[in-house]
Amino acid sequence: MVILIHSVALVATLLGAAYFGLLVFEAYRRQRQLADLHEEEKAVFRARLEMVRAPLAQVSAQAWSGYRKFRLEGKVLEAESVCSFYLAPHDGRPLPPFLPGQYLTFRLSIPGQTREVTRCYSLSDSPDHTDYYRVTIKRLPPPPKAPTASPGLSSSHFHDRLQVGDFLDVKAPGGQFHLDVEHRGPVVLVGGGVGVTPVLSMLNYIATAPGNREAWFFYGVRNGREHVMKEYLRELAAQHQNIHVVACYSDPLPEDRAGVDYDYAERVGVELFKRVLKVTNFDFYICGPPPMMETLTRDLGAWGVPENRVHFEAFGPASVKKVSQAAQPAAADAPGFELNFTRSAKKLVWTPGAGSLLEFAEANGIHIDSGCRAGNCGTCATAVRDGQFSYLSTPGAQVEKGSCLACVSVPKTALSIDA
Ligand SMILES: Cc1cc2nc3c(=O)[nH]c(=O)nc-3n(C[C@H](O)[C@H](O)[C@H](O)COP(=O)(O)OP(=O)(O)OC[C@H]3O[C@@H](n4cnc5c(N)ncnc54)[C@H](O)[C@@H]3O)c2cc1C
Ligand code: FES
Numbered sequence: 001m002v003i004l005i006h007s008v009a010l011v012a013t014l015l016g017a018a019y020f021g022l023l024v025f026e027a028y029r030r031q032r033q034l035a036d037l038h039e040e041e042k043a044v045f046r047a048r049l050e051m052v053r054a055p056l057a058q059v060s061a062q063a064w065s066g067y068r069k070f071r072l073e074g075k076v077l078e079a080e081s082v083c084s085f086y087l088a089p090h091d092g093r094p095l096p097p098f099l100p101g102q103y104l105t106f107r108l109s110i111p112g113q114t115r116e117v118t119r120c121y122s123l124s125d126s127p128d129h130t131d132y133y134r135v136t137i138k139r140l141p142p143p144p145k146a147p148t149a150s151p152g153l154s155s156s157h158f159h160d161r162l163q164v165g166d167f168l169d170v171k172a173p174g175g176q177f178h179l180d181v182e183h184r185g186p187v188v189l190v191g192g193g194v195g196v197t198p199v200l201s202m203l204n205y206i207a208t209a210p211g212n213r214e215a216w217f218f219y220g221v222r223n224g225r226e227h228v229m230k231e232y233l234r235e236l237a238a239q240h241q242n243i244h245v246v247a248c249y250s251d252p253l254p255e256d257r258a259g260v261d262y263d264y265a266e267r268v269g270v271e272l273f274k275r276v277l278k279v280t281n282f283d284f285y286i287c288g289p290p291p292m293m294e295t296l297t298r299d300l301g302a303w304g305v306p307e308n309r310v311h312f313e314a315f316g317p318a319s320v321k322k323v324s325q326a327a328q329p330a331a332a333d334a335p336g337f338e339l340n341f342t343r344s345a346k347k348l349v350w351t352p353g354a355g356s357l358l359e360f361a362e363a364n365g366i367h368i369d370s371g372c373r374a375g376n377c378g379t380c381a382t383a384v385r386d387g388q389f390s391y392l393s394t395p396g397a398q399v400e401k402g403s404c405l406a407c408v409s410v411p412k413t414a415l416s417i418d419a
Pocket of ligand 1: 103119120121122123135136137138139140141142143146149150151152153154155156175194197198314315371372373
C-alpha cells in the first residue's frame with residue numbers, strides 16, 4: 001500500500017515537472033522564433049506567447065527552491081551611481097518568467113562580513129527573456145546625517161567588487177507587488193529614484209504584450225544625473241502610441257534641458273496627474289522613497305482613486321510600517337508582552353508601538369537576518385519556542401510550522417523566540 005502511494009506521488013510529480021518543462025520550452029521556442037519573423041507574423045506569435053505566459057506566471061514563484069547559481073554576464077552603467085547587472089543561470093537551463101514588478105533575493109558573501117548578507121533587488125526588464133534576468137542597483141553612500149558611516153554593503157559590493165564571470169546565489173522571483181497581467185485596463189506607473197526598477201519591468205512588459213494597453217510612466221528624479229535609460233525611454237514612447245513617458249526633475253541642473261531631458265520641473269504628484277491625466281480611471285503602481293509614496297497614496301485617495309486601484313512597494317521597512325500602523329489602531333493603550341530572545345539571552349517587553357518582531361529585535365541590538373522586510377522572501381524566518389504571534393499582513397513566503405516571519409509578526413501572548 002505504502003509503495004503504491006509513493007508510486008502515485010512519484011508519477012504525479014513527474015507529470016507536473018514534465019508539464020512545467022513543456023510550458024517553459026514552448027515559451028522559449030516561441031520567443032526564439034519571434035526574431036525570425038515579419039511584423040504581422042510577430043503580432044500573431046506574441047498573442048500566442050501571451051497565452052503561454054499566464055500559466056507560467058502562476059508557477060514562476062515556485063520555479064526553484066532555495067538558491068540557484070547565476071553568473072554575472074554584464075554590467076551596464078545607467079546613470080551616476082546606478083548600474084544594471086545581467087545574470088545568466090549557471091546550469092544553462094531556461095529561466096522561468098516572473099510577474100513584472102517581482103524581485104530576486106541574493107545571498108552575498110561580502111569580504112569583511114562575518115555573516116552572509118541577504119538583499120532583494122527588483123527585476124528591471126520584461127519577463128520575456130528566458131536566458132537572463134536583469135537587476136538595476138543604486139550604490140548607496142552614507143546618509144547625510146552620518147557621513148562617516150560605511151556606504152551600503154551590498155550595493156557597493158555589486159558596483160565595486162563583482163566582475164563579469166562572478167557567481168551569485170539567487171532565490172527565485174517573488175513578491176506581491178506586480179502588474180495585474182490578466183487585466184488590460186489603463187495604468188499609471190510611478191517610479192521615484194531607483195524605485196523605477198519594478199515599474200520599468202511593467203512598462204517593458206506592456207510594450208511587448210499584445211493589446212496596446214495604455215500606460216503612463218511618471219519618473220521622478222532630482223536631475224539629469226539620476227535619470228536612468230533616458231534615450232531608451234524616449235524611444236519606447238516614440239515607438240508605441242499606447243505608452244507615454246513623463247520625466248519630472250525636482251531640482252534640475254543648469255545643463256538639464258526642459259522639454260528635451262525632462263518634461264516637468266516638479267515632483268511627481270497628484271496635482272500633476274490632474275493636469276496630465278485629467279481622469280482617475282487608472283490602476284496606479286508606485287515605487288519610490290517613503291515620503292513620495294505616503295504623499296501619493298494619501299492624495300490619490302483624496303482625489304477619489306479607490307484604495308484597491310493603488311498598488312505600491314517600498315524598498316525597505318516603510319511598507320511594513322504602514323501596514324503595521326493600520327493593523328494596530330489601539331496601539332497606544334494595548335498591553336505589552338514579554339519577549340524572550342533565547343539565543344541572545346535577552347528578556348524585553350514589547351508594546352504595539354514597537355513594530356514587528358524584527359524591528360523590535362533590531363532596535364534592541366538583536367540581529368535577525370532580513371531581506372524584503374515585507375513577508376515575501378522568507379529570510380527572517382525565526383523559530384518560535386513558546387507563545388503565540390499574529391501576522392500584520394498575509395505573508396507571501398511559506399514558513400515551517402513552529403516558525404514565524406519576524407518582519408511581519410507581532411506577539412499575541414508572551415513569546416519566546418530563537419533569536
Ligand atoms: C523588494 C525590494 C526590492 C528592491 N529593489 C531594489 C532595486 O531594484 N534597486 C536598488 O538599488 N535597491 C533595491 N532595493 C533595496 C536593496 O535591497 C538594499 O536595501 C539597498 O541596495 C541597500 O543595501 P546596502 O546593503 O547597499 O546598504 P546597507 O548596508 O543596508 O546600508 C543602508 C544605508 O545605511 C547606511 N549605514 C550603514 N551603516 C550605518 C551606520 N552605522 N549609521 C548610519 N547609517 C549607516 C549606509 O551608508 C546606507 O546608506 C530593494 C529592496 C526591496 C525590499
Ligand atoms: S525579511 Fe523577507 S520575509 Fe521577512
